[in-house]
Amino acid sequence: MESPIKPSQSGKTRAERKHTPKASNKGLYQRAIKDAFVKLNPRIMLKNPVMFLVWVGTIITALLTFDPNLFGTVPGENQRLFNGLITIILFFTLLFANFAEAVAEGRGKAQADALRSTKSETTAKKVLPDNSTQEVSSTSLRKGDQIKVVAGDMIPADGEVIGGTASVDESAITGESAPVLKEPGSDMASSVTGGTRILSDELLIRVTSDPGKGFLDRMIALVEGAERSKTPNEIALTVLLAVLSQVFLIVVATLPAIANYVGTPVSVAILIALLVALIPTTIGGLLSAIGIAGMDRVAQFNVVATSGRAVEACGDVNTLILDKTGTITLGNRLAEEFLPVNSHSIEDIANVALAASVFDDTPEGKSIVRLAEKLGAKVNFDRSQAEAIEFSARTRMSGTNLDDGSQVRKGAVDAVKGFVRSRNGQLTPELDTAYERVSRLGGTPLAVCQDSEIYGIIYLKDVIKPGIKERFDQLRRMGVRTVMLTGDNRITASVIASEAGVDDFIAEATPEDKIAVIQQEQAKGKLVAMTGDGTNDAPALAQANVGVAMNSGTQAAKEAANMVDLDSDPTKLIDLVTIGKQLLITRGALTTFSLSNDIAKYFAIIPAIFASAGIGKLNIMGLASAQSAILSALIYNALIIPALIPLALKGVKFRPLTANQLLQRNILIYGLGGVIAPFIAIKLIDVLIAGVGLA
Incomplete structure (x- = not known):
């Protein structure tokens, strides 16, 4: 059974809930094309070892286009044309890889631009020590200041309500059109966000953030990608790809000696072509885009993550700590x-x-x-x-x-x-x-x-939320254990736990129990996720590997968590686990596909290199010529990157399977597909090249 990511309790679809408008595809792609050229800067390329090798290879083949004998005399005709074609193909390989990352970043920048248009300098009514008010710029407000807002005013800064009761329009932040009642003394209704508008009555607010450090400022920086850094899994995979590239570099470096021994000398351009074809350029070019797209999917769910590490951690979660009220039950007891x-x-x-x-x-x-x-x-x-x-x-x-x-x-x-x-x-x-x-x-x-x-x-x-038991079943099939925390007695807790289908429960729980159960799970090597909204939840949110605070909750809870849910829907934690796992699945699937591609490219280029030595019998693909084989493999190597961009951005379709089942599925679909697809594509490209007489 597949697990579609479901809408929140508001009943809105993901697109309807999205808090920022979608950028037009035309504008997005135009900016991405421009950024793709900007990213050719060697200091930027150096951050991606695989694509940096391609960048170096492009420079060398460009030089060989002007002087084919730069590294020694090379036999054969049309070497300049052949080297020039290799250079052009490698150049487009770089552009396609940069384009994939730029498109992913562009979607985040579009969200940031929309949010930035919401944020503007306003006039605030600051309360002075003698209880009089003074109009000041919102940029002059500091943490601890008290301000007064009345109907029609824009709330100038993040804060907590300490007086009054009023309706606030938070649609600019949450996408929800229904006004929210704000009043003091309630965890769920005392926190306000700068950039929202008061619709009725008046409020007295204590400012909780300095200029430039408010919730909206942090949100802009995060969705824009300005604070994005590589996650641990991303770093580990980058190191693995770098090591594989180094191994292929050593292998290719030994070929000239073997080729000379059998009387088939090979040019430097061909060696570079072979190296680029064999190193994992597909996943190397898409790796950053996959990570950025993961954060974008979280943002589309109206959740602000403090880092890509938090999103990735969702995919590795083993234990979910869930409050009963509002998460498993409807919450309106x-x-x-x-x-x-x-x-x-x-x-x-x-x-x-x-x-x-x-x-x-x-x-x-x-x-x-x-x-x-x-x-x-x-x-x-x-x-x-x-x-x-x-x-x-x-x-x-x-x-x-x-x-x-x-x-x-x-x-x-x-x-x-x-x-x-x-x-x-x-x-x-x-x-x-x-x-x-x-x-x-x-x-x-x-x-x-x-x-x-x-x-x-x-x-x-209280009433259990419809469909919650099925969702817990899906989590169980993925190896995620669910633990319900409740202040109710053991009899009530056991009845609710049985009906909801959670794996375990803790009754009559105190804030200390939350931290204790998180620490116990972490001591077993588990990664733990939990939700919270109150000040008493802050220590547990800080202790958890993934802490999701409700936007309607207190400032302390939001500061302790590494994710904030703008819709304040506690069940969204289950969706976040799904998104995190989808991110890891996508990365694993495309890595499997990329490495499997090498088999076909190996059978295309190696026989072509040693064709004159009688090893041409290995040309099982029946490619037209040595040059055609090399160009066909390189063209496929370049084109497969933009072909996979939609999959990298959208993600591999999620299914609630165990790690072993996912591995088997990846090997069957993306491993086997990665072997077969290049054979077909390279042969078709070879036919086209031979038809136009390029090689």
């Missing part, structure tokens, strides 16, 4: 039902649940308030005299200290039990029965108490 215990009525638990949730601004808290009010509950205390107790990952409870001194709490059942015990309260089996009932439904049970008395259970209902 809402109060479904109150289950009273200890002879309390529905009205009793509704009143206490309302009191415990009146200051809770989370979606769950608001849903509890709505359900309680629907059942007739009312606030019967002075809110101005009450104290809000915020939820803590350590206490796993939240609530209110009322004006009469009593304390109401709601939270994890074990935590509330401990709270009641500390006040000498009594626990009954009825509570455990209600707790297990909700847990076995896959819901989240929250206990509610006032002082030492437990009133019952709140049933928070």
